[in-house]
Amino acid sequence: MKRFLDLNDFTREEVLSLLELARRLEKQPEPRALAGKILGLVFFNPSLRTLASFQVGMARLGGTSFVINPGQGTWQLETRSGVTMDGVAAEHVREGIPVLASYCDALGIRAFADGKNLDEDLAESRFSLMAQLTDKPLINLESAMNHPCQALADWKTMDDLAVPRAGRFVLSWAWHPRALPLAVPAAAVHMAALRGMEVVVLRPEGFALPPAVMERARRAAAASGGSVRETTDREEALTGAQILYVKEWGATSPYGDSEADARLRAPLRDWCVREDWFGGAPDCRLMHCLPVRRNTAIADAVLDGPRSIVQREAYNRLPAQMAVLHQMLKA
Amino acid sequence: MKRFLDLNDFTREEVLSLLELARRLEKQPEPRALAGKILGLVFFNPSLRTLASFQVGMARLGGTSFVINPGQGTWQLETRSGVTMDGVAAEHVREGIPVLASYCDALGIRAFADGKNLDEDLAESRFSLMAQLTDKPLINLESAMNHPCQALADWKTMDDLAVPRAGRFVLSWAWHPRALPLAVPAAAVHMAALRGMEVVVLRPEGFALPPAVMERARRAAAASGGSVRETTDREEALTGAQILYVKEWGATSPYGDSEADARLRAPLRDWCVREDWFGGAPDCRLMHCLPVRRNTAIADAVLDGPRSIVQREAYNRLPAQMAVLHQMLKA
Amino acid sequence: MKRFLDLNDFTREEVLSLLELARRLEKQPEPRALAGKILGLVFFNPSLRTLASFQVGMARLGGTSFVINPGQGTWQLETRSGVTMDGVAAEHVREGIPVLASYCDALGIRAFADGKNLDEDLAESRFSLMAQLTDKPLINLESAMNHPCQALADWKTMDDLAVPRAGRFVLSWAWHPRALPLAVPAAAVHMAALRGMEVVVLRPEGFALPPAVMERARRAAAASGGSVRETTDREEALTGAQILYVKEWGATSPYGDSEADARLRAPLRDWCVREDWFGGAPDCRLMHCLPVRRNTAIADAVLDGPRSIVQREAYNRLPAQMAVLHQMLKA
Known part of the structure; x- marks a missing residue:
């Protein structure tokens, strides 16, 4: 494996094989597998889990x-x-990225969406530019519209907890003080669809995921025996759900208009997940990629209660990524 | 040893045993003792010595x-x-700390005092919350009222220089542009008392250490054959002293009132340690945990003169902490 | 080798021997040569290549x-x-540097010029103060007037590409929004002179390198069979050149006067290297230490064209510095 940029670049069987490797490395550590190998990590945006x-x-x-x-x-x-670079930036990625890549065996890059032009963000124009600048092994640490490391860890988390392959996976929008990128929701619906799940995207008007994102997930679902639909009806969506995957994201109609976004989200503060959401889904688990704002996106009682598996999800970043690194760098 | 949070959690004999281990590791390096072990270091506040x-x-x-x-x-x-997290913080320690702990074998946390409410700082409310969030091995890298790594290094420094167990240890307040936390003075008086020394706290009016801090040191002194008293009389305190341990800290009556603190410290700029302080203690050594502001807390001539052992003290952070890590993480 | 502070501290033969070691380490890795050794890196200024x-x-x-x-x-x-340290700085390098040095086997320090007083910067007063504070092995990661790691990598780059020893090396000033330090141009002219090259410094009026810098380069040239001269005539300088080494730097007459500097550089925006500079030197290679501002100092077409060797130059920092570390720290 030369690049880990998008779960969509892999077949379902290849993903299952990565997950098997992740589980094996958890049980049988290989403390010298990557001896002498060096990974460069470039973060254009903040990070906690990915960084650590x-x-x-x-x-x-x-x-x-x-x-x-x-x-x-x-x-x-x-x-x-x-x-013409006469502003604050002293260096261009056209120099910076190949130079860093020349020092190491693999590079990881995090570059969030600009959040201004949906087509440019969907095209991953910024990340793609950087990816083209090196032929070293490369890992997407979260780009404008993708977060494959998170998706892989999420899949493993559901496997760990024996969530049925065909179970209902509800991705729900949640309130946040401002617009956040679409990378995680886009990666999550695709991942759950590829796993073969019944995927429901629950979001208020104005926050529908872009058609290209939904279409990609539908193609993955078609190949895996799953399904993808969207709704604004919380009760209907959650009844019988196995997983509620919570995420905050910005308005998509219009996209990149912070004033319109603020107007749209102003009346939506009740999109904070509370225990009473789960009346029709008593055994439903709660997932979130973190970081999460308590009592704005999810209430304390839910995060601290037994249905929350957010810490296991975060922990699974480690074995999932170790599988990626192992497959990418092991001689 | 599962946790290293407070020297007071250990008996005098346990501390002596840690110091013995520190000396052994200085003479007989064990370059593979912690092979494969990973320490996570979380700094809510600046650091130089601890960080390095x-x-x-x-x-x-x-x-x-x-x-x-x-x-x-x-x-x-x-x-x-x-x-309700709708401000600047994007994540809560309730997620952040357990997640980081799940990646590593031990965690160290630095979180200074809030400096607003003395009871809350004395209760270590912030650090304790975080400590309760993980059962991984944990190290206090300086909390509101404690700095056990510094205390252990200080003890070793006095042993290295054969400072008598029953010698006089003067902790003196020094001037600083603003209020600093009580962690180091609290840890230092307790450490010197536990070592069995004659401890004298020298400070201006308004800067007495809190009764709980003095009482804790007195209990340690009682068990070790030492003593603890306080004074505002510099000459009396220093006459015959073996160690002058200098530290800046904030007013305690009132505590957390920056205007009152500024008024109290305004006339105290002569609490800058100069060579003429040592008339009655010609062989007295000068200690300070660093960082120190030159010519405000301590004059150049003293810091650069032969009585200063501040660099040895800082160096001793390394072997002292290696002993802690060894005892905590060695299989 | 105890210190690597200035290429001028070494004979031509010693430099050639370091370059030989760098090439050997590229071909025959020594992954355990410095096992157990620790390098401390202190950056008072930003860095990308040096840091990585x-x-x-x-x-x-x-x-x-x-x-x-x-x-x-x-x-x-x-x-x-x-x-009297009652400002923002909480610690003095007189404590900080020796303490950090006491933890590690070698220390690297980056401290750019203050850019106010030419004599003080020429005297390396800030770096020298720090260098005197420790007797541990020490590496100059760029000081006021020097950047020996860059110079060594530059030399290796020219050797890699078989640039003739006696070839013409043109150091050209280039436009930048503000004054930058003289460290790289000073190091580059000295390096090329020591290599034995025909060195031409091409710069506008007001930007001549200080006499002390030119004199030092001339002494190196005299010993190596090279030469050093300066000019404002671009066409004459470049005709027949093998290397155009581009660098931005601040006005030297006057030095440290930002208003005068701004006035001097205002009309000089055509000092942006474009392809038509190379009419008389079709095979001339382009070097730059990076970071470089595109289309202000050098045009896209030149940086992206075949004459640019800036990435190889940056890559060579790694083997060149590995040779320094190997010679310094290998038992």
Whole structure:
């Protein structure tokens, strides 16, 4: 495996094989598997789990890593093409990325959506530019519309807890003070569809996932025996659900208009997940990729109650990514 | 040893045994003792010695570490319970700490005092909340009222220099532009008392250490054959002293009132340690945990002169903490 | 080798021997050569290549490293002598540097020029103060007037590409929004002179390199059979050149006067390297230490064209520095 950029680049069988490797590494550690290997981690945006778990994953496999946060101890990096660089950015990714790649055996890059132009974000224009700048093994640490490491960890979490392959997976929008990117919801619906689940996207008007995202998930569902639909009816969506996967994201109609987004979300503060959401789904588990704002997106009682599996989900980033690293870098 | 949170959790004999281990590791390195072990370091506040010496300590024992600075490259972490998180913090320690702990073999946390409510700071409410969130091995990298790693290094420094067990240990307040926490003075008086020393706390009016801190030190002194008293009389305190341990801290009556604190400290700029303080104690050594502001807390001539042992003290953080890590993580 | 502070501290033969070692380590890795060794890296200024390549270099040789950015997660460090520290800096380098040095086997320090007083910057007063504070092995990661790691990598890059020893090396000033330090141009002219090249410094009026810098390069040229001259005539300088080494730097007459500097550079935006500069030097290679601002210092077409060797130059930081570390720290 040369690149881990999108779960959609892999067949269902290839994903299952990665998950099997993740479980094996949990039981049978391989502390020298990546001895001498070096991973460079470039974060254009904040991180906690990705930052920690990739460093730990390399260390647990005998390798090492280094971290670059553009603009923090290092130069601001320009990503636009053709500009006259007389602003704050002192360096362009056209130099920065290949140079960093030349020092290491694999590179991971996090670059969130610009959140201005939906087509550009859907095209992954910023991440793709950087990906084209190196032919070293490359990992997507979250791009404009994708977060394959999270998706892989989420799949493993459901397997760990024996969530049925054909169970109902509800992705629900939740309230947040401002618009957040679509990367995690897009990755989550695709992942659940590829797993073969009955996927329901529950969101208020104005927050529908882009047609391209839904279509991609539907294609994955068609190949795996699952299904994908969307609704604004919370009770209907949740009745009989096995998984409620909560995520905050920005308005998509219009997209990238912060004033319109603020108006749309202002009356939606009741989209904070509370225990009474689960009347029709008593055994439903709660997932969230974290970070989560307590009592805005999800109430304390739910996060601290028995249905929350958010910490296991976060822990699973480690073995899932170790499988990716192992497959990518093991001689 | 599962946790290293407070020197008071250990008997005098257990501390002596840790110090013995520290000396042994200095003479007989064990470069593979912690092979495969990973330490997570979470700093809510700045650090130089702790930041560097824990990374080095793990490396010298064959292990590795990673560093998280909430708000710098990672999310701001909320520590208050029950709040509606619609402010700057994107994540709560209730998620963040257990998640980080799940990736590593031991966790270290630095979280200074809030400096607003003395009872809450004395109760270590913030640090305790976080400590309860994980059952992984845990190290206090400085909390509201404690700094056990510093205390252990200080004890070793006095042993290294053959400072008599029953010698006089003067903790003196020093001037600083603003109020600093009580963690180091509280840890230092307790440590010196537990060592069996004649402890004198020298401080201006308004800067007495809290009764709970003094009482804790007195109990340690009683068990170890030492004593603890306080004074405002510099000459009396220093006459015959073996150690002058200098530290800046905030007013305690009132506590957490920055205007009152500023008024109290305004006339106290002569609490900058100068060579003429040592007339009655020619062989007295000077200690300070660092960082220290030159010519405000301590004059250049004293810091650069032969009585200063501040660099040895700082160096001793390394072997002292290696002993803690070894005892905590060695299979 | 105890210190790597200035290429001028070494004979031509010693430099050639370091370059030989760098090439050997590229072909025959020594993944355990520095096992157990620890490098501390202190950056008073931003870095990308130095930050990444030193961490990677230690890892590739089996050692480890840690990074300190004063003021970012750690205290602001004061460098002036004798001051009363009641400002923002909480710690003085007189404590900070020896303490960090006591934890590790070698220390690297980056501290750019203050850019106010030319004599002080030429005297390397800030870096020298810090260098005197420790007798541990020490590496200059870029000081006021020097960047020996860059110079060594540049030399290796020209050797890799078989640039003739006696070829013409043109150091050209380029436009930048503000004054930058003289470290790289000073190091580059000295390096090329020591290599034995025909060195031409091409710069507008007001931007001549200081006489002391030129004189030092001339002495190196005299010993190596090279030459050093300066000009404002671009066409004459470039005709027949093998290397165009581009760098932005601040006005030197006057030095440290930002208004005068701005006036001097305002009409010089055509000092952006474009393809038509190379009419008289069709095979001339383009070098730049990076970071570079595209379309201000160098046009896209040149950076992306076949004459640019800036990425190889940046990559060579790694083997060049591995040779330094190997020679410095290998038992």
